[in-house]
Amino acid sequence: MMENELSLQDQLPEGHPARVCFGCGADNTSGLQIKSYVQGDAVVCRFRPQAHHTAFPGVLNGGIAATLLDCHGIWTAVGVYNTRYLDPGVETPETMFVTRKMTVEYVRPTPMDMELMLQGRVVTEGKKSMQVEVELWAGGEMTAKADVLAVRAS
DSSP: OOOOSSOTGGGSOTTOGGGGOTTTOTTOTTSOOOOEEEETTEEEEEEOOOGGGEEETTEEOHHHHHHHHHHHHHHHHHHHHHHHHSOTTOSSOOOOEEEEEEEEEEOSOOBSSSOEEEEEEEEEEOSSEEEEEEEEEETTEEEEEEEEEEEEOO
16 A cells, blocks of 8 residues: 555545544544554554643543444555555545444553554444554554444445
8 A cells, every 4th residue: 555644634625524533534623533544554653642631540441442443443444445446636535434343452561651642443444434454552562442334325
């Protein structure tokens, strides 16, 4: 897959409805504003939790972890779709997937005091839907993972 210095979220044109999503919307200043990047066959994201993302002292809220996994799973599908199916001449792709189903497994508490890394890979690929595996890592340990069924919306 091709790599781009702009995040997948920032490649959406201004005014696109996905730009306001709580988890990944580039225009949602109250949201998480994750940034996902294609790197080889994976899509990666780095995220630094803030104090208001706390469940218990030092531990990330499970809903925030699920949102990170969900949104990054969608952007993994978008990145793979754009790389494999979109005309390379398209400068501002408007491809969007939505979550049809997601299963989350919390492996261990996710710490708050470090940068987190998300890694997504498409395991089943199609033009209309993709099955994505996403992992959340902290300090070299996987803390949560999800299987996301992403369905193409545009």
